Amino acid sequence: MKKFYLSTPLYYVNSSPHIGHAYTNIAGDVQARFHRLLGDEVFFLTGTDEHGQKIKRAAEEQNLSPQDFVDKTSDNFKILWQTLNVRTDDFIRTTEPRHKKVVQKVIKDLYEKKDVYESVYEGFYCVPCESFWTETQAADNKCPDCKRDVEFIKEKNYFFKLSKYQDWLISHIEKNKDFIKPTERYNEVLSFLKGNKLNDLCISRPKERLEWGIEFAFDPDYVTYVWFDALLNYISAAGCFSDKAKFERLWPADFHFIGKDILRQHAIYWPIMLKALELPPPKCVFAHGWWLVEKDSGSEKMSKSKGNVVSPLDIVEEFGKDCFRFFLLREVPFGLDGKFSYKAMIQRVNSDLANDLGNLVFRSLNMVEKYFMGRIPEAGKEMPAEYKKVIDELPEKYLKSMKDINFYLSLENIWELVRIANKSVEEKKPWSLAKEKKIKELENFIYFLMESLRIISIYLYPFIPETCQKIYNQLGLDKPLDKADFQKEIEWGSLPSGLATKKGEPLFPRIET
């Protein structure tokens, strides 16, 4: 059994989850379910990032202690993953002891190794924002965030020797074309590394200014910079320093799903941190695009201002979890930016899910009831010619696009089969066969129509698991799809005859506008 370790980023809990968070975890869940289908031993990790000054401030605004605040906000994420049917194997919080121990030990080890050292930080500091800025950022001595004056400060801090490993990282990236995906991001990182000299990373914050963080084991006046803390979750959750067998089994991670905004941390800081620890880097960091939100209310578009953020929970309530999952992955080629609008969502759900898939399932089951009293008829011998091409080609196309994380294309590939099935009904005219009493021919046709529904459900299962399970159940199969074996399940003709079908309500009611 092959292991497959994939992760999402740890989400910063100073605000509520938005559509972008949902996107990353849904993509991860699709990937995880796909690998489980293939029989891999999957470890799918998500969690929350809970330290830093922004958290402290947000907690103060609500009159809560930072710990009470993060306990509450972290739950918002847990609830969302349940709502979206995102099934992870672990949920790590950076405030947990299992994580803190790892961070402290890493810093201590690196300090002893001299990859972490003391120095003096010089730069611009905005007091009200509690933020550092570089000279270029703080042009005219103004904070780019709040536009107030910044002051020049000097203070002792701890630094991590990024610079020492720059050449190693360049050669690692050049030798591993799959390390950063998609290609645009690969080029972006590589050209950046070649064209710029890395500065060492300041990984400490003096406690006098910020106390909500993981304390340095050997210097209680300092806490850890949040990114240095957060990235280490990928090894602390995998059992680093605590469960040797688990860690050796899981590490290196196979896949880090991230948004393109945190590429640098994952493609530069993180592999270098691991290198310094003498651990292998993750096999792949995949940076996807963003969702730009425009809301359609009636005929006019609302501008995207702060109060107009689309909540994933609201969308799920309105459309259902599978519609939302499907939309996010079908609408936009994975990796590129997309635009979210209710109009696009409704159109997508109506045309692909209600009209094509939902109606296909409904009309097919209806014919089984009408012509065969709700029993799957006897199988014919040969696969009908119209299915042959798409059924023969689908496994290879699907496996390739799934492995390339080209979800948009995978769905496109599956829909070829959906369209063939719909088309075959028009061409065979089962209602005519029934009238003409061509029973053998009708049985044969209906059997393969049902079989195509079953096959579609397996391919589609990682994307819309709940619906696919429903289709299986409606066909009279009670097998749980989350335990299915892909290679076995996609075998054409394995649907037993005689099953009692259970037609339900349409899977996706058309949304009237």
Added chain:
RNA sequence: CGCGGGGUGGAGCAGUCAGGUAGCUCGCAAGGCUCAUAACCUUGAGGUCGUCCGUUCAAAUCGGACCCCCGCAACCA
């Protein structure tokens, strides 16, 4: 000349590496069918493939120049 990505019918994309009638999904229009969620199927309209120049029998595809859009440019999760 900082680095990178991109400009293809109304929208979103494929095709560019290996030049040879411009393809897919949605939307739109007409027709067909009735098992079905006014769903499904067929056909059609719609493109000087960012601009200009060059190579070639032939360029979305190769070469050059230019215009425009979007990312990245470091203590910010």
